[in-house]
Amino acid sequence: MTRRYAILAPERFETDAKTAHGVIRYGDDEVVAIVDPALAGKRVRDVLPYLESDAPIVESLVQALEFSPTSLLIGTAPKGGGLPPEWRSEVLAAIDAKLEIVSGLHDILGDDREFRVRSRAAGTAIWDVREPPDVPLFSGAVYGVAPPVVLTVGNDCAVGKMTVSLELVRAAHECGRNARFVPTGQTGIIIAGWGISVDRVIVDFAPGAAEQLVLYAAHQGADLIVVEGQGALNHPAYGAVTLALMTGCAPDALILVCDPARTAIESYQTPTLPYNELIEIHERVLATIKPAKVIGIALRTLGMSDAQARDEIERATRDTGLPADDVVRFGPQRLYAELAPRISKTVPLRGDASG
Amino acid sequence: MTRRYAILAPERFETDAKTAHGVIRYGDDEVVAIVDPALAGKRVRDVLPYLESDAPIVESLVQALEFSPTSLLIGTAPKGGGLPPEWRSEVLAAIDAKLEIVSGLHDILGDDREFRVRSRAAGTAIWDVREPPDVPLFSGAVYGVAPPVVLTVGNDCAVGKMTVSLELVRAAHECGRNARFVPTGQTGIIIAGWGISVDRVIVDFAPGAAEQLVLYAAHQGADLIVVEGQGALNHPAYGAVTLALMTGCAPDALILVCDPARTAIESYQTPTLPYNELIEIHERVLATIKPAKVIGIALRTLGMSDAQARDEIERATRDTGLPADDVVRFGPQRLYAELAPRISKTVPLRGDASG
Numbered sequence: 006m007t008r009r010y011a012i013l014a015p016e017r018f019e020t021d022a023k024t025a026h027g028v029i030r031y032g033d034d035e036v037v038a039i040v041d042p043a044l045a046g047k048r049v050r051d052v053l054p055y056l057e058s059d060a061p062i063v064e065s066l067v068q069a070l071e072f073s074p075t076s077l078l079i080g081t082a083p084k085g086g087g088l089p090p091e092w093r094s095e096v097l098a099a100i101d102a103k104l105e106i107v108s109g110l111h112d113i114l115g116d117d118r119e120f121r122v123r124s125r126a127a128g129t130a131i132w133d134v135r136e137p138p139d140v141p142l143f144s145g146a147v148y149g150v151a152p153p154v155v156l157t158v159g160n161d162c163a164v165g166k167m168t169v170s171l172e173l174v175r176a177a178h179e180c181g182r183n184a185r186f187v188p189t190g191q192t193g194i195i196i197a198g199w200g201i202s203v204d205r206v207i208v209d210f211a212p213g214a215a216e217q218l219v220l221y222a223a224h225q226g227a228d229l230i231v232v233e234g235q236g237a238l239n240h241p242a243y244g245a246v247t248l249a250l251m252t253g254c255a256p257d258a259l260i261l262v263c264d265p266a267r268t269a270i271e272s273y274q275t276p277t278l279p280y281n282e283l284i285e286i287h288e289r290v291l292a293t294i295k296p297a298k299v300i301g302i303a304l305r306t307l308g309m310s311d312a313q314a315r316d317e318i319e320r321a322t323r324d325t326g327l328p329a330d331d332v333v334r335f336g337p338q339r340l341y342a343e344l345a346p347r348i349s350k351t352v353p354l355r356g357d358a359s360g
Numbered sequence: 361m362t363r364r365y366a367i368l369a370p371e372r373f374e375t376d377a378k379t380a381h382g383v384i385r386y387g388d389d390e391v392v393a394i395v396d397p398a399l400a401g402k403r404v405r406d407v408l409p410y411l412e413s414d415a416p417i418v419e420s421l422v423q424a425l426e427f428s429p430t431s432l433l434i435g436t437a438p439k440g441g442g443l444p445p446e447w448r449s450e451v452l453a454a455i456d457a458k459l460e461i462v463s464g465l466h467d468i469l470g471d472d473r474e475f476r477v478r479s480r481a482a483g484t485a486i487w488d489v490r491e492p493p494d495v496p497l498f499s500g501a502v503y504g505v506a507p508p509v510v511l512t513v514g515n516d517c518a519v520g521k522m523t524v525s526l527e528l529v530r531a532a533h534e535c536g537r538n539a540r541f542v543p544t545g546q547t548g549i550i551i552a553g554w555g556i557s558v559d560r561v562i563v564d565f566a567p568g569a570a571e572q573l574v575l576y577a578a579h580q581g582a583d584l585i586v587v588e589g590q591g592a593l594n595h596p597a598y599g600a601v602t603l604a605l606m607t608g609c610a611p612d613a614l615i616l617v618c619d620p621a622r623t624a625i626e627s628y629q630t631p632t633l634p635y636n637e638l639i640e641i642h643e644r645v646l647a648t649i650k651p652a653k654v655i656g657i658a659l660r661t662l663g664m665s666d667a668q669a670r671d672e673i674e675r676a677t678r679d680t681g682l683p684a685d686d687v688v689r690f691g692p693q694r695l696y697a698e699l700a701p702r703i704s705k706t707v708p709l710r711g712d713a714s715g
């Protein structure tokens with residue numbers, strides 16, 4: 006199914022609507038209108054030129070219906086967690102207009118009695134993107150996957166691991182490869198139309214979820230698999246989800262994604278680590294299971310001048326000997342071209358070293 | 361509430377009833393009877409002398425009722441997962457006799473309609489030990505806990521991390537300390553009567569669950585907290601739960617628990633690691649967040665002669681420079697006495713190093 010999205014992001018579209026921006030920039034589905042009274046009358050391009058979209062911004066869901074959406078996407082998270090009353094009424098209006106509801110919120114909209122009853126009556130669906138399916142335990146089947154698997158890791162959450170993964174897949178496509186992006190979080194899932202929110206899986210099954218995603222991408226005929234990373238290995242709260250992806254995806258190579266301006270892990274006192282310490286710790290942990298190397302560094306240089314960004318990129322290469330770039334600022338082609346020759350399926354399981 | 365347990369372990373009590381054995385050996389609650397037709401007429405001591413229990417083994421739940429149990433414990437896991445019909449009828453008989461049902465099975469008995477309806481009618485409870493409560497995200501509050509926190513880690517699953525934790529707490533009690541065992545898996549929870557099955561928590565919340573357990577133990581006035589570890593850091597399926605405990609408990613010291621006979625991770629090809637590699641990898645990961653050292657090694661020497669066991673223990677000390685022992689074979693006192701002076705609250709958060 007091809008979706009035509011109306012995106013609900015009242016008062017927050019410009020500043021705090023990461024999911025909306027991701028879907029507009031990278032999604033295969035069309036975005037036909039944004040609901041944000043604060044910006045009504047403008048177009049996406051007027052507010053956020055880099056999204057390169059002419060979609061209109063409108064006052065209400067009723068106005069958005071004029072653009073024939075098939076689906077309403079909750080494009081931002083409401084403050085405090087619960088849905089504010091004015092959002093509820095917009096969601097109900099969408100259900101009554103037979104729109105599918107797509108939500109990446111923590112709160113499962115399908116568990117809300119009113120939404121469930123009304124959507125059943127309207128014959129439409131609620132897709133709670135964060136709700137994971139049942140998955141088997143990790144089996145090791147992923148070790149037999151034919152194409153190389155690349156996983157993005159980083160120095161913190163929210164440093165661009167999804168964006169870098171998507172940009173590298175785009176560059177691979179431009180070079181004629183049948184690369185696949187593997188989504189592991191809500192925005193990635195909405196962009197790609199499939200995936201599992203791995204951070205919502207029971208910890209025992211999280212590596213199994215990662216494995217299933219890679220197996221699925223391989224089964225779809227991918228010749229290169231790029232997995233969206235989550236968290237950070239040294240994150241006191243989200244290190245476990247990072248490790249689940251590292252073991253469950255059994256990557257052949259890692260791309261290190263860093264915001265060099267970040268000095269401490271978001272919301273915690275834990276300091277972020279220098280490049281070489283990050284590289285060493287990731288490689289050291291994987292070496293005990295299935296060895297994989299960091300083969301390149303993607304930097305988030307938002308807020309720097311081009312000259313500053315170039316300095317930062319040069320410093321990363323000087324410190325580590327690895328190719329580096331900001332794939333948003335300078336495009337993914339250069340970094341991909343440097344990485345491509347290094348992306349191979351050559352690393353044995355640790356246990357196979359003598360075999 | 362003090363429980364009096366009847367334990368259901370048909371045909372499996374001797375060979376495959378880890379939970380039953382743990383509760384008999386370490387639980388504060390009394391075990392009044394075992395239901396296992398294959399061994400009916402014997403006593404626990406006749407079958408497994410080391411459990412030091414005179415509890416009778418009986419044919420059926422009805423016979424067990426003569427010993428006035430308050431609770432029926434499912435003491436082993438049925439083959440295939442689902443409850444076999446002959447077990448169902450015993451559970452229902454227990455419910456009708458107003459016994460509390462205590463289960464560590466993956467299948468949540470409280471979700472079974474028949475069990476739920478019947479237990480409500482009988483006015484008795486079903487305690488599904490594996491079902492975790494809702495917990496908050498990791499907050500960092502654990503960094504402020506006053507007593508030292510010790511976490512057991514290991515070279516694989518099922519090498520004795522729970523047993524070692526319980527034995528070290530017992531030794532600490534004998535030395536007059538108010539040590540607390542922190543249970544993180546179903547058997548430990550049933551033994552201690554509280555805890556969270558951390559491997560059943562959503563991965564994002566698993567470190568928060570570990571943190572809450574340590575905070576609770578500290579709040580109870582513990583002067584030493586020993587946390588039951590889970591999995592193994594280099595386990596391809598269960599490494600994430602290990603890391604969640606390592607970050608969430610914020611331990612001041614680690615005890616490494618190893619089965620030296622294990623050459624590969626259970627059910628996987630991943631090789632187990634030598635002592636020094638295990639020590640290095642655990643310390644390396646924690647050094648990025650809150651540094652902690654491995655301060656001793658507990659070995660599982662089951663199946664060896666006493667002389668072989670002593671050789672193995674000496675080798676561990678020679679290889680690592682750390683105190684080592686088998687706390688089951690030789691008692692926990694020697695290892696505890698060697699560890700006690702090293703167990704202190706001195707290690708700063710990584711971020712505090714300069715402060």
